[in-house]
Amino acid sequence: MSWRVRQAGAADAAALSLVASATFLETFAGVLAGNDIVAHCAANNDPRKFIAWANDPLGAVTVAEVENGFAPVGYAVLTDPDLPVQPGPADIELKRIYTLSLMHGTGLGPALMEAAVEDAARLGRTRILLGVYGKNLRAHSFYKRQGFQVIGERQFLVGSTLHDDVVFARDI
Template structure:
């Protein structure tokens, strides 16, 4: 939590699913508009960011979802999701966890929210007894890749990932916890 920056972090519950669905789609649109086709973004968001998925992750004992909110009014501005790894390009160990999502709206860039979400994800992963955190990121997302590298992640593989009708190249990163 950071009152100075005007936002706070909290562990999400099923009651946050609709808000998470909204902020997830807004963040994805904001991140990939101009990079991916609009129709692909819309199709991806409809499939990947539905409230049912966030409710399921929030209720799953093997997952952790954190929502970042504006301190005044509790509007969501970012989130992270830790869950069971689904990265076929990497050998998965039972002690691994995947940082499936970590996004903030651009209004929060530079406030320390991204590093705070990452720090919380690391704390949560360690508390769950995990020893390695994995994530996949669009190879062309230089800003995100630089952020992960600054956090200590190292490249361990590559995969292709479907976004709407577009096949994208991803980089797989790992962080030893």
């Protein structure tokens, strides 16, 4: 299946909201409590959030689409850091990076990461930070292959349950 990666804008907010909830549910169904997943998605994937991120001159949003019909199948969001580590003045947070599982193994994940790195460099940033669920070993492996190293931990609220996360960083 062929795909494309492009800069997202405010007009993509509804599609980004949909793929955000779909990828979160797909990633964590059977891992996290269903009611917590639904509450998390309702609170964190509102299209208005994606509009704000897309309009933020200090961040970037990327959408991945299949070329046949341009349905959204992944996305990435860069924002100012909001992690429990001391950020440097040129740090940026990869707040989200997800693809639907049907895209796993197609090279889309690395392409989204490459776009995030290019956007971070364009924004004058020199290091990317990210937080990931502590038990998501597939994601840990992906981030390590992309040059990230563990620099800390945090607790992350999903619905009403706190989970242990790992904080990674990578120089650009």
